[in-house]
Amino acid sequence: MTTHTRNTQTVLVTSASGKTGRRVAERLAARGAAVRAGSRTGTTPFDWEDPATWAPALRGADAVYAAYYPDLAAPGAVEAMETLGRLAAEHGVRRITLLSGRGEPTAAAAEDALRTAAAGGREGERDGAGVELTVVRASFFAQNFSEGLLAEGVAEGELVFPAGDTAEPFVDADDLADVIVETLTADGHAGLVHEVTGPRPLGFAEVAAEIARASGRPVVYRPVPEAAYAELLTGFGLPAGEAAWLSALFTTLLDGHNSSATDGVKRVLGREPRSFAAFATETWGGGS
Numbered sequence: 123m124t125t126h127t128r129n130t131q132t133v134l135v136t137s138a139s140g141k142t143g144r145r146v147a148e149r150l151a152a153r154g155a156a157v158r159a160g161s162r163t164g165t166t167p168f169d170w171e172d173p174a175t176w177a178p179a180l181r182g183a184d185a186v187y188a189a190y191y192p193d194l195a196a197p198g199a200v201e202a203m204e205t206l207g208r209l210a211a212e213h214g215v216r217r218i219t220l221l222s223g224r225g226e227p228t229a230a231a232a233e234d235a236l237r238t239a240a241a242g243g244r245e246g247e248r249d250g251a252g253v254e255l256t257v258v259r260a261s262f263f264a265q266n267f268s269e270g271l272l273a274e275g276v277a278e279g280e281l282v283f284p285a286g287d288t289a290e291p292f293v294d295a296d297d298l299a300d301v302i303v304e305t306l307t308a309d310g311h312a313g314l315v316h317e318v319t320g321p322r323p324l325g326f327a328e329v330a331a332e333i334a335r336a337s338g339r340p341v342v343y344r345p346v347p348e349a350a351y352a353e354l355l356t357g358f359g360l361p362a363g364e365a366a367w368l369s370a371l372f373t374t375l376l377d378g379h380n381s382s383a384t385d386g387v388k389r390v391l392g393r394e395p396r397s398f399a400a401f402a403t404e405t406w407g408g409g410s
Contacts (some may be wrong), residue, residue, distance in 0.1 A: 131184040132156040133306060134215075136168055137191050142221060145299035146187050146306075146410055148333035151267040153307060158183060170202065177209050184218040185306050186210060188236070192221050192364075195230035203232045210253050217312070219305045224259040224317055225380040229338025233257050233315075239307045258298070261380050264320065264401045265270055265295040267333065279375035281330045281343045284351040284369060285324075288376040289323035291383040294396040301390045311390075320395050331410060337406035348373045 133150050137143040138159035151157050160168030160179050168179045170191045180186065188206060190199055203220075210218060220236060222230040240253035267276050277283050302317055305311040324332070330343040347352070348369045355365035387395040 131307075132158065132166070133185045134158045134166070134179050134183040134186065135187045136170070136179075136301070137189040137249050138164060138166075138168075140189060140191070140301065141263060141269060143187065143189050144298055145295060146302050149299055149303045150306065153303070156308070168386075173202075173205055176206060177213065180209055180213045180215060183213070183215055184300045185219075186215055187219050187302060187306060189221040189222070191231070192368075193371065194220075194232040195225075195226045196367070199228070199232040200235045203267055204239045207236045207253065208242065211240055211242050215253050217256075217306060219256045219258060219302050219311075220247060221302070222257050222259045223375070224261040224319075225375060229259075256311040257315040258295050258302055258305065258386075259315060259317045260298050260319070262290050262292050262376055263295045263298070263400055264292045264396075265381065266292075268331065268405045276277035276333060276341060279340050279342065281326060281333075281341060281349070282346055283326055283343070284346055284348045284373050285326045285376045286345050287325055287327070288378050289328075289381045290326045290376065291319035291321070291323040291381070292329070293318050293320050293387075294398075294401050297387050297391075299396045303388060304390050315366050316386045316390055317384045318395070319383045321397050322383055323381045324398055329398065332402045333406060336399075336402035 133155050135143050135157060136145045138147050139161045145223050147157050158179060160166045162169045166179050167175045169175045171352070190202060193199070200212060203209040216238060220233060222398065237255050240255055257290050263270070264268055266272050272283065279319045298318055301316060305316070326345070327343040334341040352365045352369035355368060357360050360368070361391070
């Protein structure tokens with residue numbers, strides 16, 4: 123059983139305007155934490171592309187939620203995690219929860235870089251214990267269909283993606299945020315890696331059917347090859363290099379190795395994760 127720490131701790135939430143950052147910040151504030159909502163344009167400036175903004179945001183923080191943009195598998199992520207870990211240790215941060223990618227070997231390398239750098243600590247602080255690190259690994263969010271890259275196509279009745287017939291145990295971002303907040307505010311998670319998923323895997327055709335059921339309008343899934351999806355992304359204005367990288371990442375993640383569900387949500391929160399069907403019903407409102 124976990125023991126909760128004092129609620130008056132100061133927590134830096136990076137990417138605080140994103141899917142998970144916004145939810146984590148809201149939940150921490152509800153628990154009484156002093157939240158620093160770090161973003162490019164927020165009250166606490168924090169830009170992953172500008173390391174000069176990191177130290178001021180970390181100064182005086184007890185804990186950090188690190189959600190690296192665009193992804194821990196992206197070029198430069200390892201170096202960014204090394205710098206973040208070193209700065210966190212130098213500024214007396216006691217706890218970091220890192221959002222990572224499930225089944226991403228390059229993301230695991232970034233995890234290791236942060237773990238090594240943060241473990242050094244600052245001389246004379248915490249008896250050399252360094253910063254407590256917890257890693258929460260997730261892959262596809264249910265909210266990607268309502269808030270993210272796929273939302274526009276879903277709204278128009280067509281779900282286009284390079285997923286073939288692979289199934290994915292989509293995790294609800296609200297469940298993920300609850301897990302992250304628990305690891306930031308409760309003892310007993312230091313050094314652990316939690317892999318979180320929804321309760322069961324679904325194929326993208328099943329996802330489209332669930333959205334259609336909940337919304338009361340047709341939604342169909344159209345699988346496309348990796349190159350075709352990259353071309354589609356460039357049509358939406360993404361630079362060609364970024365579009366190719368993102369499409370390749372999706373193809374890699376959806377080769378079947380992430381298809382099994384885990385009990386990560388239940389182990390941390392003591393309850394089952396929300397199903398995609400329940401998420402769809404709440405989000406699309408039965409045809410409203």
